[in-house]
Amino acid sequence: MGGGAAVGLLVAWGLWPREYEANLRAAPGETPFNAFLKIARDGRVTVAVPQAEIGQGVYTSLPQILADELGADWRTVGVEPAPINPLYANQLLAEETIAGGLPSAFEGIGRWATQEYATRTALMLTGGSSSIRAFEPRLREAGAAARTLLLQAAAKRFGVDWQTLDTAGGMVTGGPRPIRFADIAGEAVDFTVPDDIPVRGGVDNRLVGQPLPRLDLPAKVDGSAQFAGDIRLHGMVYAAVRAGPIGDSRLAGVDRDAADKVSGVFAIFEHERWAAAAATNWWAANRAVEALAPAFTTPNPLADDARIERALTDALKAGDAAHSIARGEPDAVLESGDRYRAVYSAGVAANAPMEPLTATARFTGDRLEIWAPTQAPGLARAAAARAAGIGEGRVTLYPTLIGSGYGRKLETAAIEQAAVIAGHLKRPVQLTWSRVEETMQDSFRPPAAAEMVARMEGGRLMGWRARIAAPSAASQAIGRLTGRGGSGREAEGAAVDGAIPPYDVEALAVHHLPADTGLATGIWRSAAHSYTAFFTESFIDELARKAGMEPLSFRMQMLSGNPRLARCLSTAAAIGGWDGGTAGSALGLAAHSAWGSHVALLVEIAMRPDKRIKVNRAVAAVDCGRVINPEIVRQLVEGGIVYGIGGATGSPISFSAGLPSARGFGDLGLPLLADTPEITVEIVESEEDPGGVTELSVPVVAPAIANAFHALTGRRLRRLPLAA
The missing domain is CATH 3.30.365.10 (Aldehyde oxidase/xanthine dehydrogenase, molybdopterin binding domain)
Known part of the structure; x- marks a missing residue:
């Protein structure tokens, strides 16, 4: 069936926040089509996913939506985390926050204002079982829009009406011969997306509804998937931390002499809320924290x-x-x-995630880089900036795969602590909470x-x-x-x-x-x-x-x-x-x-x-x-x-x-x-x-x-x- 025979997406596409420019980075040979899609000369189709992969499969299900509307070959589809940008704001979750009566910056400002607030602040959030619900329309639109550009480029080559063509398996079909997306991607972006975007029709060669293999599993099985704990930087040291009882606890003192006796210890830190140690390996850092035996005072009654x-x-x-x-x-x-x-x-x-809170931080001059598992990258970046005492524009956050913890990875304590320690040491630091710390501070x-x-x-x-x-x-x-x-x-x-x-x-x-x-x-x-x-x-x-x-x-x-x-x-x-x-x-x-x-x-x-x-x-x-x-x-x-x-x-x-x-x-x-x-x-x-x-x-x-x-x-x- 030709593209023009299907229903258009006029209203939804027209409501995209076009005043925001996409900041999706393109490698040599890649052509960005919009904020969600790149097509490379070698045939790779890369989908930018604005939601965190916590094991729930969004690195597969969200690309599957776009690839289906595009008519891509699933074997060529890859994924990368979307950069922080208003175009990826989770407006649905913000709206549901209002509906739930949550006292927050959203309360009482209305649906339209909530969408505006979420968009302008690049409120990227993963939670509330919202990923498919929030992004299915946008990904369908992104795939359909790119598809029209590919059809127009192929139609120009063939001298036919683009609405008589179709796509399937990574090819534009219906013309004198099939033509690969990769062969016309560079030309396609010069065409204009029509106001009325036709969606793919028919039931053949569709990807949605199919039990397609997960894109994240091969790397997780062979060990090449990079979690926060896999980050390795030149000159990096390792850190462990211990905070006080739940409540308004303040650090009262530590046993520095005992910690200094632990082999490999590089530095000891005393923060008003926590104590930490950095060492040449994490085991030494954690032993040093235990040797510190930090004491805390809490002015208010403690929970029991x-x-x-x-x-x-x-x-x-x-x-x-x-x-x-x-x-x-x-x-x-x-x-x-x-x-x-x-x-x-x-x-x-208890959340009890397999992966405890962790973050790696590195300062280069007055700029801070953070590698961390997070469900809220924009807010995590802001937390790092506050902790380091610098502007958000000087912080770059690289979200990693998340090793479980639905809701737990909204927390930014480890990110803030890593930023503080890295700022003092002037060298890269990887902070990982111990299982004991993760359990006590859950x-x-x-x-x-x-x-x-x-x-x-x-x-x-x-x-x-x-x-x-x-x-x-x-x-x-x-x-x-x-x-x-x-x-x-x-x-x-x-x-x-x-x-x-x-x-x-x-x-x-x-x-x-x-x-x-x-x-x-x-x-x-x-x-x-x-x-x-x-x-x-x-x-x-x-x-x-x-x-x-x-x-x-x-x-x-x-x-x-x-x-x-x-x-x-x-x-x-x-x-x-x-x-x-x-x-x-x-x-x-x-x-x-x-x-x-x-x-x-x-x-x-x-x-x-x-x-x-x-x-x-x-x-x-x-x-x-x-x-x-x-x-x-x-x-x-x-x-x-x-x-x-x-x-x-x-x-x-x-x-x-x-x-x-x-x-x-x-x-x-x-x-x-x-x-x-x-x-x-x-x-x-x-x-x-x-x-x-x-x-x-x-x-x-x-x-x-x-x-x-x-x-x-x-x-x-x-x-x-x-x-x-």
Whole structure:
């Protein structure tokens, strides 16, 4: 089919922020077409990806979108991280920040103003399962625009109308002979992109929807992929650091004499917030930090279990909520009949990434270079500049591949510390946090507690109220990232994300009650959804039992307004062999809608001899709209299930004197490879817009396990992590 036979992209292309020039660097022989695409004389097609690769596959799925619209040969497609530029701003995530009521620079300024702010500040962010949702339209437009230029160049050579030509497999087709993109790329950029850009038509030779191999895997398998810890610079030294207990801790003193005795030590640093050592190798630097035995003073009370519990309890007892979402008349409905009430809670959860925080810094004159894994390159660059006391224009940041840590790599502490140390030493420094430091200073998922109240009539929900006490973790994380601070005591919608049940309830209310726990909390994979879905889906299961109804049927009767989730539920139940969740069945269900997607999960559990819960089988059904790469979707859902199992059944983390009880992986009780259940993922076909998947399956794991535990034992577990 010729290009002119398809629908145009007039509006979207016309709204591109053209006042910003692309700064995509071209190597010799490469021709840039726009901010996202370069084509080389040797046939290589390079796509600039504005999102961080954390293992979620954006270095494949995003190029796949552009390459599909371009008509490229997948074997020739490569990827590189996009430079910091307003053209790569994640406007969608900024908009959703406003919708969540997050107190930040965005609050109250409106959708258009938010887009402008995000664009003008080059707000490049990876998070919120937003990569596909935010950049699918722009990448399609970039591919389609470049395709029209190639068609025009080929048409001039052939003396035909360019709209009669097509592309496939890296060739312009439909003329007297196929012609390679590489042979006309240099000529093509001299043509003009039409206002009405035709998209590719037909279903043949398409890349979207295909399980194409991941572009990042070969280098990761053969070891050539470069992570932050792989950076090696001439004259580089290695550094380790130790900070104080969580809170306003200040360095009081160190044992320099003991550290100086460690072989290989190059320098000792005393910062007001931390102590560090630099050495000829990292092992020596870390031994020196331990020998320093830094002492800290903290003027304010330190976090401990009693304070955390008291903060949540006091917040729940508070009268008026600081942030509320309501529809109908929940107070009147809930006061007019018998109510059912339950209290749930969730402890902190560690990010525990395989790769701890790390950064390499080098000063050349008055210019600073930073190599680091980051989900927010522009803000990370700004943090480095603040720490070094120089302007942002003097800082160059090279984002590296990220070794896990959804949300953890928003943190910039290691980047700031590396910049300070490199500035003092006047030589390159690679700082890597130890596993102990990473665990103790983790930006934990916040603890939370919920009072759930509902009224039923004839087996149907009539009213619903959720009062959720939790620190404002998103506010804290953004405060650290921007250098503006954040106490965690401000009300925010982000703290109750996912708390609105996906069921037909005419009268409902969701309240956030900020709790000052004294912890430094942050963004965990799926953020607040990880505990709000646990509260909601566990309570729904309780209500079904109270109504004397089978849990699947109870849910299905309330999903007339959410047919996509209903289909996921029925699919997971059918494939998983749902038996009604009768006593002793060991099966549990949970469902959730978020990030434009829908998921249902059935799990089968068993009890270990040590009384811990083991998940033997998990069946997930997912509707995430149009699928870009089904294999990546399955990988993300499977990974999210395993991640969720770790959060649901791992060891609880306690706090004393501002420090967590955990010191490493062994203290977290995470599932091992041998503990991984048999996982089945069914992708429900859909032509809806693509939704987010990276975090989608995490929230449903804990409630599904808790509901299965109730079916097996008759006991209801209302606290995370789940302990039999």
